[in-house]
Amino acid sequence: MPAYQIASIPGDGIGPEVVDAAIQVVNKLAKTLGTFQIEFTHLPWGTAYYKEHGQYMSEGALDTLRQFDAGIFGSVGAPDVPDHISLWGLLLAMRGPLQLYANVRPVRTFPGTKSPLNTATQGIDWMLVRENSEGEYAGQGGRSHVGQEWEAATEVAMFTRVGIKRIMRFAFETAQSRPRKQLTVVTKSNAMRNGMVLWDEVAADVASDFPDVQWDKMLVDAMTVRMVMKPESLDTIVGTNLHMDVLSDLAAALAGSIGVAPSSNLDPTRKNPSLFEPVHGSAFDITGKGVANPVATFWSAAEMLTWIGEKDASAKLMQCVENVCRTGILTPDLGGSSTTRDVVDAVCAEIEKLKASTS
Numbered sequence: 001m002p003a004y005q006i007a008s009i010p011g012d013g014i015g016p017e018v019v020d021a022a023i024q025v026v027n028k029l030a031k032t033l034g035t036f037q038i039e040f041t042h043l044p045w046g047t048a049y050y051k052e053h054g055q056y057m058s059e060g061a062l063d064t065l066r067q068f069d070a071g072i073f074g075s076v077g078a079p080d081v082p083d084h085i086s087l088w089g090l091l092l093a094m095r096g097p098l099q100l101y102a103n104v105r106p107v108r109t110f111p112g113t114k115s116p117l118n119t120a121t122q123g124i125d126w127m128l129v130r131e132n133s134e135g136e137y138a139g140q141g142g143r144s145h146v147g148q149e150w151e152a153a154t155e156v157a158m159f160t161r162v163g164i165k166r167i168m169r170f171a172f173e174t175a176q177s178r179p180r181k182q183l184t185v186v187t188k189s190n191a192m193r194n195g196m197v198l199w200d201e202v203a204a205d206v207a208s209d210f211p212d213v214q215w216d217k218m219l220v221d222a223m224t225v226r227m228v229m230k231p232e233s234l235d236t237i238v239g240t241n242l243h244m245d246v247l248s249d250l251a252a253a254l255a256g257s258i259g260v261a262p263s264s265n266l267d268p269t270r271k272n273p274s275l276f277e278p279v280h281g282s283a284f285d286i287t288g289k290g291v292a293n294p295v296a297t298f299w300s301a302a303e304m305l306t307w308i309g310e311k312d313a314s315a316k317l318m319q320c321v322e323n324v325c326r327t328g329i330l331t332p333d334l335g336g337s338s339t340t341r342d343v344v345d346a347v348c349a350e351i352e353k354l355k356a357s358t359s
Helices: 015-033 047-053 063-064 082-088 091-095 159-177 195-207 220-229 240-255 295-308 311-325 340-358
Strands: 005-012 035-043 070-075 100-107 125-131 135-144 152-158 182-185 215-220 236-239 263-265 273-276
Touching: 005 015, 015 035, 015 070, 015 295, 015 311, 015 340, 035 152, 035 295, 047 082, 063 091, 070 295, 082 091, 100 159, 100 295, 125 159, 125 240, 135 240, 159 182, 159 195, 159 236, 182 195, 182 240, 195 215, 215 220, 220 236, 220 240, 236 240, 263 295, 273 295, 295 311, 311 340
Parallel strands: 005 035, 005 070, 070 273, 125 236, 182 215, 182 236
Antiparallel strands: 100 125, 100 263, 135 152, 263 273
């Protein structure tokens, strides 16, 4: 029986609440199915750790992470710490050095949600692929003449042929694996005449290796209109770090709720453990109230199970979660009145029903 070691990094805000909920559900699933074992190890990195130690992660954090098969991450960010400090101190400090260069966000109209678009007559079912290691978030740049009227700041977007090629190949492979075999490449090469022109050129080069994938190119501003007006025309979408950061949140909202949106930070080479997280952030406005929606973290955990090789368990988990949402056991962000605990208990009860089919 395969056994997996998973790092648990709850982080800040509602992160500990939703990660704990996911761990309960996955442990219940493993025990019920009896086909794999899984152990979660808590890593206390986050703003509380930062306030005590002056840094978001412990010494040797990356080596610690490399001991695990994967990680599940809650959120980072607190009202009393500047966001650029918390983000670069924890999440980006893991993504970059571990080369988790593919951020994957499945977006679809989930049971219990409804797309606000009257154009989405069949709902939404997209797969978003975000370049996750360079581009506009490369951390290149600086500030000079600080505090003076002529203070200057630069933010340099870094695009490398190797970085673009690997994310394009991943995106084409993802599109190829889906029924429609369709990919839209998001760009802004009309105004960004260096890095994004290279982006376009590499996309065209990689496309020649995937003759069965129908692909097109879309300027990011026009893409926002297409997502709203012609959602059925889209399937798999790939874009830069910044562009897909924005578009993926828009996509989740268009599908029905950011509260159910998962994401995967993947190293497709599998040299490093991949990291799985909900999209919604730390949400301090509802922290401690017991109403955080755990579905995005459940879905992220299901994506994790698929990645480590437990595809059947992943499918069963998602079916249980969907069954619960379909019956109307929903947190307030989805228009329901259930608590986090209610949703966890309901999903565990659904998992319990699997015993009959496995016995």
